Amino acid sequence: MKLLVLLLLPCLSLSEVVPGFAKCNQFFLKNDPPQFTPQWGKSVKEICQCVWDETDQQKYLYATLYNTALKIPIYSAYVFGSESVGRCDVWYIEPQLDDANGEPCMAPKGRKTINNQAVNSDYEKQDPNKPSYDKGHLYPVQHTYDHISMLATSTLTNAAPQESVFNRGEWKKHEAAVITDLGSCTEAYVVTGVVPETNIKLKKVTVSKYYWRATCCLKKPQLIGKGYFGPDNNGKVQTLSITALQTQLEKDYKIKNIKIFPSIPPGYKRPLTGGCN
Template sequence: MKLLVLLLLPCLSLSEVVKGFGECRKFFLKNKPPEFTPQWVTTVQEICQCIRDNNKQPHNLYATLYNTDWRIPIYSAYKFKKSIDVGRCDPWYIEPQLELDDAKAEACMACKQGGKDLDYQAMNSDYIGSDQFGIGYHKGHLYPVKHTDNRLSMEATSTLTNAAPQDKRFNQGKWRVHEGKVIEDLKACDRNVEAYVVTGVVPVDKNLPKLKDRVTVSKYYWRAFCCLLKNSKKRYIGQGYFGPNQTYEVETLSITALQTRLAEDYGVNKIVIFPGLSAPPPQPPTPPPNHKIPQEVEDPSTDDDCN
């Protein structure tokens, strides 16, 4: 299996490994993944995320650009339809084909077998004792459980290629609230058409720090969505978010402002999150006074095998 060596930006998750995103290009607006002009020399893998159902049939559910040097995703892209509480479990799969240069290797996510360390992706053990920097880190989902509407999609988010180290206080608090707020913001979209969402991370520094000297810690998470405005004639809208900011909050901003910030922090010339459009989409209209703001709640996640 060949990995892609790029002068770098975005990436994410678990699934079928193909030459390019393959069938998972459908998870990008107009089948076009984010564009950027990278500078950091690093190795990434485009992943078409796949999980098998009880009949062993594969299902492609989202796309990820994964950095095998940093062992974290750069971004994950998915379509948002609706949010349904389908329960939760966290089996934390790995991607066999990232490790094996073998066409016969399992093409979809699977449980890690044996005690051997993985060379090109993170492991559960990397997060054990993650308070080494004075902060405990959770495995932060890029494609979150809260944005799924069926059990297969829920389970498919729980792959170590769809997660990066996230301060556990931020993960359980402000970012979790943000995931619910995005659902509210998406109510401005045409319900008959799916919304496109991209979520990524920006490392603290390409040289600092790493969990167990293996997994790069992120400076902040970011998210952007684009969709057709409700009751409009093919008018696109979009919203950007990043956090934590300097006050440890999730900040809402335009797609243009988010792209500028990402380009500055990655040290690149330009980033276009939704290149399928001729210009960045404008922000949604101001929400009505009864716009619901989700409250912080305890995360019910588990690390069981989901049987």
């Protein structure tokens, strides 16, 4: 029956609110989520994003730390791939964020009032006298590796408002450049997040001050890390070390001791510069 539903709704995705990322920690380097304790308390939820596969089994594709108060993700973490499929932009919400006993399957809004997450209408009928915002993917379609992983990105728990000009311009170029940069890695882990601009709202959804991304390339005997954020003051994407990115995030999130990639796998060495932690 679940497979039939997926065939009838080809952009249907599924996810679960799972404390501690217990079902999807494989999307973090050495199964270790970022050392990252935001100040928002109970409004922060850990989501394992997945879909039904062709054998009617849940297949987990990435992990998201979501803020139900700001109604945007804090970050999404995934194992890097390279897009080889078409794109589907039918967007769904996570029922379990508003009902702990709700179905894990992503679904349209339906009749129920949604309090803890964004919905499509939050991005519609924007003020023409203000900047236009897209649903900006944290786990982007360009970095997926098959049709199922592409489907799983089409959830509003994996998106935050991103200025349209930046999303379709400099950030899109950056995402393409990451594909080239990580193409020779044996394996690569990525964490993409947003820093909220808490005083600016798109209806009830908090606008992002900027997007950031951290990549960790496994290429024995070393781990090669890079950090990015944008837009900077010039509307560009800035490249920096993981250490510098963590320092920037500590300042903007107003928290201490952020480690995006806390652990080093056995057999790898930390370079003097350009490492993943």
